[in-house]
Amino acid sequence: MVRLRIRYRCVALAFILSQVLVGFWFFQPMDPAKQFLKRLFTEGGQTILHLRDQPTVTMYAAYGKDLCVREGTLVKASSEGNCVCRPGWKGKRCGVPEIMQRTDWMQNPDLSKNIQLRKRPRRVILVSPFIHEYDIFEANVNELVGLVDVFVIGETNYTVASNNSLPILSKLKDGWLKDTQNRIIYVPVRESDLKKRSFVQNLVQTGLRLVSDIRPDDLFILTNGEEILRRDVVTFLKLFQGYPLPVKCQFKHYMYGFYWSLPENSNLTKPEVCASSFQFLANAFEYQVSRLQEGSVLEEDLNFFTSHEQPVVNWTIPEAGWRCHLCLSVENIFQKLSSRSESPPKWLLPSSSYSSISPFIQRLIKFGQDENLEPVGVPVHNIAEEELPPYLNRNKEKFAHFFKNPYETASIHNLV
Known part of the structure; x- marks a missing residue:
């Protein structure tokens, strides 16, 4: 009888564990790509995406009753009443980037007096x-x-x-x-x-x-x-x-x-x-x-x-x-300019094909002329890292085509 009870208890425990595992499997969050495809039932027919508030801890670091903005704060160096700002950030909460300090309204006391940190971040x-x-x-x-x-x-x-x-x-x-x-x-x-x-x-x-x-x-x-x-x-x-x-x-x-x-x-x-x-x-x-x-x-x-x-x-x-x-491949530049419903370039005729027009686009890139044949401006050599979008800077190999003119040294005779 004792063995039978133990056997029943083992079976019951195994059943409960299996249900828990099935529940975890069934309710586990889908990865973002699967969530997107689930919402996209058909091309143009989607379910609603519900906005949710992000946990404030992802935006703010709390020190007692004080909050510091994580993006602009050296978190480990800060303490209650003392937000230590990263380079490029200002303000009591280290939430005002220097670029914002240079705006006209920030210098106007009547406009800047109401500025305050939100307890609930905007979506x-x-x-x-x-x-x-x-x-x-x-x-x-x-x-x-x-x-x-x-x-x-x-x-x-x-x-x-x-x-x-x-x-x-x-x-x-x-x-x-x-x-x-x-x-x-x-x-x-x-x-x-x-x-x-x-x-x-x-x-x-x-x-x-x-x-x-x-x-x-x-x-x-x-x-x-x-x-x-x-x-x-x-x-x-x-x-x-x-x-x-x-x-x-x-x-x-x-x-x-x-x-x-x-x-x-x-x-x-x-x-x-x-x-x-x-x-x-x-x-x-x-x-x-x-x-x-x-x-x-x-x-x-x-x-x-x-x-x-x-x-x-x-x-x-x-x-x-x-x-x-127009930071695109030559083919995509052609496709984009061809698709303009308003003010297409005068040199791009409706009958123009990619093979016939691509050398002309390459010449525009080489010599720095826009689609209206106007000079673009100043060539930039060895652009400083702080002048670049950080994501592109971190992935220079993948986005190498953004940083060097591919036709700079090309012979003009090869672009005809």
């Missing part, structure tokens, strides 16, 4: 339309990992050579950016959609419908596929409140690679609105990207926000990141 949604700029977007994602909660990206089969091709979706399904796919919302924009709204407007309206629990004070960031934002800038915008809206970004500008720099007076180097709270986006711009990019705020909206202790001032973050225009 950040970044919308980025791009065509072929895979390397730049990969760098942007990896620069901002842990700060951006959702990346809304998309493509349209109207802007690629093959009308049925969706190369971004194919790359995602093949595992591109697999470690961050659980934060990606993919939006395919059809040609019929472009007749109603612009490509970017489609991304904003469709992408935001696939995100739940957006709070009014969450942060909306708009970039294009050629831009890489500085991590310290996004950290500040995410963790602080009281700064003026809307936010403009000024980028360091390059072309073809980080070996041709654009002059500051170029049409491509003008600062544009890049960030806003969702409350401001909704009330001041009515979710209209064209109005946001213009940065024009109606008088009644200005009075409304100012009365609620939200400064409304056009201001610019200097050197908020890097913009690398």
Whole structure:
């Protein structure tokens, strides 16, 4: 009888353990790539991505009742009442990058007096339309990992050579950016959609419908596929409140690679609105990207926000990141310029083929001329590491094509 009881107990224990193991297996979190594919039931039919608050410990280091911003703090050297800042960071909480200290509003006591650290960090949604700029977007994602909660990206089969091709979706399904796919919302924009709204407007309206629990004070960031934002800038915008809206970004500008720099007076180097709270986006711009990019705020909206202790001032973050225009392979430059629905280059005819036009594009790269045949600017040799996006700098072998002009020493006769 005793042996029978022991046997029953062993069987029961084995059964319980098996159920626990099955439970662990069944409820274990899927890797990001599988989560993305699960949400992407069909091309264009996705389930909702739910925003969640990140644990504050990932953003702040606590010392008693005091908080220090981890990104800007030497954590081991700090203590209660004493946040020790890393080089390049300022402020009582080590959360203000030096680049932000140089902005006009920070020097204005009336505007900077309300700036304060948030107890609950904003969630950040970044919308980025791009065509072929895979390397730049990969760098942007990896620069901002842990700060951006959702990346809304998309493509349209109207802007690629093959009308049925969706190369971004194919790359995602093949595992591109697999470690961050659980934060990606993919939006395919059809040609019929472009007749109603612009490509970017489609991304904003469709992408935001696939995100739940957006709070009014969450942060909306708009970039294009050629831009890489500085991590310290996004950290500040995410963790602080009281700064003026809307936010403009000024980028360091390059072309073809980080070996041709654009002059500051170029049409491509003008600062544009890049960030806003969702409350401001909704009330001041009515979710209209064209109005946001213009940065024009109606008088009644200005009075409304100012009365609620939200400064409304056009201001610019200097050197908020890097913009690398046409930093693509020759083939992708041809594809991108060919797909322009507005103002295509005069030298690129509808009948032009890649084989016939590629030598001409190579000459543009060699001599530093843009698509309008204007001189790009100054050639850059041996660019300093601190001038580069850190992710690209850490992966120079993979992104070697960004740092050296591939046609610099090529014979002009080989480019004809």
